[in-house]
Structure formats: structure tokens, C-alpha cells
Amino acid sequence: MTHAEIDKLVRGFIVDTATADANPRVQEVVVRLLSDLFKAIEDLDLSPTEIWKGLEYIAESGATQEIGLLAAGLGLERFIDIRADEAEAKAGITGGTPRTIEGPLYVAGAPESVGYARLDDGSEVDQGEVLLMQGTVYDSHGTPLPGAKVEVWHANLMGNYSFFDKTQPDFHLRRTIITDADGRYQFRSIVPAGYGCPPNGTTQRLLDLLGRHGRRPAHIHFFVSAPGHRKLTTQINIDGDEYLWDDFAFASREGLVPPIERVSDPKKLEGLGLQKPYASIDFDFRLNAEKAGIPPAEVDRHRAAA
Template sequence: MNHADIDTLVKNWIVDAASRPANPRVQQVVQRLLGDLCKAIEDLDITPTEFWHGIAYLSAAGAANELGLLSAGLGLERFLDIRADEAEQKAGLEGGTPRTIEGPLYVAGAPESVGFARLDDGSESDRAETLFMQGTVFDQEGKPLPNAKVEVWHANLLGNYSFFDRTQSDFNLRRTIVTDADGRYQFRSIIPVGYGCPPDGTTQQLLDLLGRHGQRPAHIHFFVSAPGHRKLTTQINIDGDEYLWDDFAFASREGLVPAIARIDDPAAIDAKRLDKPFASIDFDFHLYRDTEAAPSTIVERNRAAA
């Protein structure tokens, strides 16, 4: 069957077979995706056994709640970011902090504070490297933005995230920081480690068949938002990580690998009320103003809430 025949067949199934008003956007998307899938079945001579194995795989991935992880691992989430970057460039927006993927592990409702927050609950302090990270949220003209929200979340020393890992305290390594009058934020936490896909999970199963690893470098996630400005979804990577530029989720980007200073000066250590050296990262965020010339950066998707 040729592609034209398939297009006719799929139109008959999706459009012509409709007996009552349909959602035109859903109809358009389903017709296109179903047509492309039928063409792939034809072109690649996909057998019924292969087809039903694929259906079983998607069912298992959904049951394991790994479809978000799979989307990142196949590059689909990165592709959405590429399209968003292109739209902003066409709208004349440039110079802002690079975006990168959200991933599937955000949890809404983290405790909020002004100017400063401690993210970690202290349970790993004896084994972890203490981190202080600080910076300013700027607008498009380079002016500091008071009352901007910096939502931050990252993994612990086992590569696990609170809420999804029930052994951790509520909202461990998760906070929302409202910038102070000078647009500044700061937090104390620990240097996280990278993590891998669940080794026996559905995402790693497919990656194994593709000859790929499922590792991520150590990183820290952010949502940064302010009234009248485009929401930024991004993350920084921890410099020196083995997988810094080999992220299975394709989220590593230039401009998102800040330098890490190791502070061992006794006076600086004492000023932080610590008894050992610590790490420090300076990182500023630059937001764009709201504009109708580019699609919204507010993404509606299922997210956890605690």
C-alpha cells in the first residue's frame, strides 16, 4: 500500500467515520500520528508480533509511570525545547538563560521563603559536600527582579528525589525562594550526584536495545518566574561529572555548567557556621518579558503535588 492510499484510509477512519462533532485539534493530531504510524508499519514491514510487543511495552511503561522518563531518553523533551528556542529567536528574544528539560520529578507545593532557604534536611551532612548557591534574577534589560520565584529541586546522594523516594523527609532538597528587594536568591544544600534510569525499568530496557546508557550527570533543576515575564525551565549541571556532556536525556547545554569554587578559608567557613570546607556556585538567571510573538512557556502536564 502506498502512502496516498494510507492517507485516504486513515482519513476514512478518523474524519469520515465521525458521526458527531469532533474536537478539530484532536482529530488533526490523531489523523497525522495514526497515518505516520501506518506508513511506518508498511515501510518497515512491522510484523503483528512486533506491533503487539510494542503495545505491551507502552502499557508496561505507562503502568510503571516511566513515559515521562522515556520521553526524555528518546530526545522528545529536548526536541520541544529546540522548537521553543527557535520560536523565541524568531520573536527576537536572545540573551536569556538557556532553557532545558523539566524532567518528570518536580513536586508542587515546596515550602517558600524570601531570599534564602536551606534545602537539605541534614540527614546526609556527614557524607555530603555542603553547597551554597547564589545569584540574581534579572529582567531583559539587566535590571534585578525583586519577588521573582526560584523553585529548586535536586537528588540526594543516592540519586533519589524526595516524594518519589519515601525514605526521605517531605520536601527534602526542594524549596521555593522569592528573591529579595535586590533580586537576589541564595540557598544552602548539598552537592547532588547523578543517577540512572531504574536498571530493570522499561526505559532502560529500550535503551539497552538501542545500545545506550541511561545515566544523567549531577544537576539541579529550576523553575524561575516573575509577573510579566516568561517562565524559565532550566537546570545546571555539576562541573566535573563523568556524564557532563553525555546525558541520556540530552539536557546538557552550554551556559548551564557554572564554575564551582571550593572554599577552605577558615574565616569564610566560620562565617557560614560550618566546620569543614564547602562548595559555592554563583549563577544568575535572565528572564524575557512576556510577549505574544512567541508561544507561552507555561506547560500544562501531570505533575506530582504533596
């Protein structure tokens, strides 16, 4: 079939059969996506078996909760961020901390504290490296933002996240920190490990067929928000990781790889009750003011809640 014939066929399937008022936006999207799919099937001469195996793959990805992982691995989530960057630049919004992907592993409801929080429960201190991370949340003019919300979450030394990994306590390595009167935050944790897709999962199976790895560098996720400002979704990568600039999820960005200082001062170690050096990261967040007429920075999507 020609593309024009396919367009006519899809309109016959979706538009001409409507017997009640349709949602115009939903109808527009379905017609476009279905037309593009039919054209791909025709152009690539996909067999019925290939089509059904594709549908089975999508169903399995959903059933095993890997759709979010697949969206990251195919670049869809990064593409969404690119479009958001372009929309903000067109509206004259520039200069804030770079955004990058949220990923599928946020959990709402982490305990709140003001100024400081400890994320880990101490169970991995001997195997890993203690981390202190601190900084200030600023507005676009460089003014500190007291009362800003810094939500932080990351993996343990096995590359696993609490809630999804039932061996970890609730909200392990997850906290919400409200910045103090000077707009500052600090947390203590452990330096996280990088990790890969489940080796036998649907995402890694597809990546194998594409000749790609499924590894992520060690990283720490953040939501940063304040009244009157655009919510920031971002993450920092741990400098020195093997996959620092080879992230299967395409989330590595300039400006999101802060230097790490190894602290060995005996007085500082004593103050933390430590016997060995720890890692320290300074990182400031800069939020842009909210502006009418562009898509909101807050994304409405399903998220886990404990």
C-alpha cells in the same frame, strides 16, 4: 499498501466515520499520527507480534510512571525545547538564560521563603559536600527583579528525589525562594549526585536495545518566574561530572555549567558551623519579557503535588 492508500484508509477510519462534530485539532493530529504510524508499519514490515509488543511496552511504561523518563531519553523533551527556542528567536526574544528540560520529578507546593532557604535536612552532610548557591534574577535589560520566584529541586546522594523516594522527608531538597529587594536568592544544600534510569525499568530496557546508557550528570533543576516575564525552565550541571556532556536526556547546554569554588576560609567555615571546605556556585538568571503572539513558556502538563 502505498502511502496514498494508507492516507485514504486512515481518513476512512477516523474522518468518514464521525457522526457528530469532531474537535478539528484533535482530528487533525490523530489522522496525521495514525497515518505516519501505519506507514512505518508498512515500510518496516512490522509483524503483528512486534506491534503488540510495542503496545504492551507503552502500557507498561505508563503503568510504571516512566513515560516522562522515556520522553527525555528519546530526545522528545529536548526537541520540544528546540522548537521553543526557535519560536522565541523568530519573535526576536534572545539573551535569556538557556532553557532545558524539566524532567518528570518536580513536585508542586514546596515551602516558600524570602532571599534564602536551606534545602537539605543535614542527614547527608557527613557523606557529601555542603553547597551554597547564590545569584541574582535579572530582566532582559540587566535590572534585578525583586519578588521573582526561584523554585529549586535536586536529588540526594543516592540519586533519588523526595516524594518519589518515600524514605526522604516531605520536600527534602525542594524549596521556593522569593528573591529579596535586590533580586537575590541563596540556598544551602548538598552537592547532588548523578544517577541513572532504574536498571530494570522500561526506559533502560529500550536504551539497552539501542546500545545507549541511561546516565545523567549531577544537576539542579529550576523554575524561575516573575510577573510580566516568560517562565524559565532550566537546570545547571555540576562541573566535573563524568557525564557532563554525555547526558542520556540531552539536557546539557552551554551556559548552564557554572564554575564551582571550594571555600576553605576558616571564618566562613565557622560561620556555617562546618569543619571541612564547602562548594560555592554563583549563578544569575536572566528572564525575557513576555510577548504576545508566541506560545506561552508555561507548559500545561501533569505534575506531582504533595
